[in-house]
Amino acid sequence: MTDNKKKPEWVPENASNGFTTEIVKGIDQNDASGSARKFVKKKGRTTEEYAQGIRNGNRTILAQAITLVESNAKRHEEQAQAVINEILPYTGNSIRIGITGVPGAGKSTFIESFGSYLCEQGHRVAVLAVDPSSSVTGGSILGDKTRMETLARNKNAFIRPSPSGGTLGGVNRKTRETILLCEAAGFDVILVETIGVGQSEVVVRSMVDFFLLLVLTGAGDELQGMKKGVMELADAILINKADGDNRQRAKIARAEYNRILHYLQPATKGWSSKAYTASALYHEGMEEMWKIILRFVDTTKESGAFTERRNAQTKDWIHAMIKDYLETSFFSHPSIKTKLPTLENKVVQGELNVTTAVKELINLFEA
């Protein structure tokens, strides 16, 4: 291969995308304010310091390690991998829960209420987000700050905004590695929220044990706008805002959703996905939801489906990273970038056949 080929994001030559300048909630502001980039530079911790700090549950060091993982700079990336290798034996012991929802379904209110309930029960809860659009919007941190005020103040909770910048593949890797760091720091429930843009649900499904879909009452109208295939990923559907005048409608929606779920193949082998109702605003249904998740974990651990999925997720991740790399190498190759649109148009116009066009491109790439 020539040197012309642009490296994909996860083996970058230099930091170009910048970092989030805001810092995670739940960390002492004096300790973690200012630019994350400067931060990494200034305090050059050793790999051992990072690993030990994380293992000790030091939230500041955990946040810095996540920043390291999110960095697109090559020198950071190398140390990040060294840190992950150190903490690897202490990972995997959480329940990883993915959460998605139709717009307006109240994802933040649910995470706030559900996360607070779990903390009360003695759990340690990390909240992460996958948002491939954050490179455009500058990250969802502003949202997170105001969205989950109570949970953010809880010392057993750790809220980390989505990594900014980069491809879905990059966000994917950063989030997976952040899950590992949080697990090593002792968080036993990881909530991964998806913003619902592009393929983000599929990406989150590929890194969690349990996937929850939040919806509203009024299934009929809402389903029309629901993203294709999302329902088929869900291990449970939670009809939120089942309070006040909405209770009756929520019941009807629940029956309706159960009816549809009946037609779909189960998202997880040996588990039948069902619809439930809750009111996150009034903290109703949180305990029930947690019991369902625990029953899910018991059932799938007993059947082996739990471990099977985690192992398959790991292997899929390897393959996805390789494919990402191969495609990025090819499609960002200068000659390909120049020639592809021309050849595509020729084929569409019927002037050239597909196989010949593809061969020409491959010859260019391998030249």
Next chain:
Amino acid sequence: MTDNKKKPEWVPENASNGFTTEIVKGIDQNDASGSARKFVKKKGRTTEEYAQGIRNGNRTILAQAITLVESNAKRHEEQAQAVINEILPYTGNSIRIGITGVPGAGKSTFIESFGSYLCEQGHRVAVLAVDPSSSVTGGSILGDKTRMETLARNKNAFIRPSPSGGTLGGVNRKTRETILLCEAAGFDVILVETIGVGQSEVVVRSMVDFFLLLVLTGAGDELQGMKKGVMELADAILINKADGDNRQRAKIARAEYNRILHYLQPATKGWSSKAYTASALYHEGMEEMWKIILRFVDTTKESGAFTERRNAQTKDWIHAMIKDYLETSFFSHPSIKTKLPTLENKVVQGELNVTTAVKELINLFEA
């Protein structure tokens, strides 16, 4: 890149998979009996002869050209591409219809009945099949022979069994190029049947204008066994065997399917997929089905969705072939084949992190 990398199927070094030894129905047996492999060798037609013969609607030459396209031998492949380039200006003028169905829904009976109806109306109908499993089963031709006896005897119909051997990517290319050859030979309706194995529905959807799903009465039970996501690909659902005692159940199933379709996003922009009933065995509902397809074509041609989809399909095809090539190059590389399972297991066992494993593999590949 080194020479070690195995070429993917569509740029093969030599013919290894062999050909179907049976010949398509609808062709004079004296003209086309015996091994197709010998056939291509013996009569070395020029590219011009192929192109002219196809354009003249010579069925024997069409069949030979398809055999050429299906060949995995490099010398055949080059000429096949030359032939396709010659006939390219005369392609694209058919309605391409994909047909899939649950087992037992009566695909063959439907194609027989529907195809015969179209021939009566003066259309020329080509029937192709995508069956990525045919490399194992030895092709579905035996089935095809007995399945569509009436249609096979019709001089306006051309039935071609699925290409044998090779990957889904290879079958995909061969079928797409066969569509082009049939169009140049004057067939104005192309029916592409999917056997329903693996990803074959998605592949067929990616090469046709209209996608039809055949089902049986008794939606509830049947849907449980239906492949995930297939319903969302369909521009229409046809409930077959709506005859005799089944009529009433078919009506109920129709309402049921329409209800579910209501919840799904349309397979085609601006077209609302609906369920219909028919009895292929008694030749009922064939005219109605054809009218629906014509209305679909009118609607989508007017809105631009028709051309948009065809252009997108062509571009996707280019990208899919490139990705196929890149992945085959990588995963069939001897060093990768040796090392991948070991590294995968190390990662699954928690002894190595994913990013490091992937880097090691890429270094091996690029060495």
